[in-house]
Amino acid sequence: MRLTERHVAFVQPAIIDEAMPDPQPGYERATIEDHLTTWRSLKAKEPDLSEIWIFAYGSLIWKPACEVVEMRVGILRGWHRAFCLGWNTRWRGSEENPGLMLALDRGGACKGVLYRLPSAGVEENVVKLFEREMAWKPSAFPPRWVNVASRDGNVRALTFCIDRNSGRYVTGLSPHEVAAVLARAAGSRGSMAEYLYETVTRLESMGLHDTHLWELQELVAEHIEAVYGGD
Secondary structure, three states, X not given: OOOOHHHHHHHOOOOOOOOOOOOOOOOEEOOHHHHHHHHHHHHHHOOOOOOOEEEEOOHHHHOOOOOOOEEEEEEEEEEEEEEEEEEEOOOOOOOOOOEEEEEEEEEEEEEEEEEEOOXXXXXXXXXXXXXXXXXXXXXXXXXXXXXXXXXXXXXXXXXEEOOOOXXXXXXXXXXXXXXXXXXXXXXXXXXXXXXXXXXHHHHHHOOOOOHHHHHHHHHHHHHHHHHHOOO
């Protein structure tokens, strides 16, 4: 793997602040009641679920937002992970160098991680998850139920898929253009280089190779080296 912690250190912000940033123009902060309403609507569509699973494909793999009691690897067909959620000018980007976040987009397949929530406190944990993933409204990647294949059988799980009608949907960029964005962007919660590094590292450690992300980590390292010097 070419992208290393040393590369990441070059573009990390001086201060990491986990506090919730102000929403971007056109959005407002989602409330707990908003999240509860979303959860109740989702739950009504799947009333017979005895277990609640989350399908993680990005930062939730290496930084779960809530308590989990079981993990499985799985594959989601019909969706693929892509840096298509933009433009991030708060968490991992700035007005000068906005970032692109991962979301699931239509087509292909995605290898990821299934997390099962504890049976006690499901609603509380779902709200924590939504607070992390949908801090602002309207959400550009609302949650939905999907079918994920695992070695232990198919699992019905919640995940977050891009709304192609959202103004935050970004498409048509080449891998080199995406890499240039990821190599520069950093915000209150860290850099996009760190986001990519942690995601690829964790996926590889579980034997989940993503060809597209592997190409991007090579390109991001190359961009950082061109600016800051060799590793």
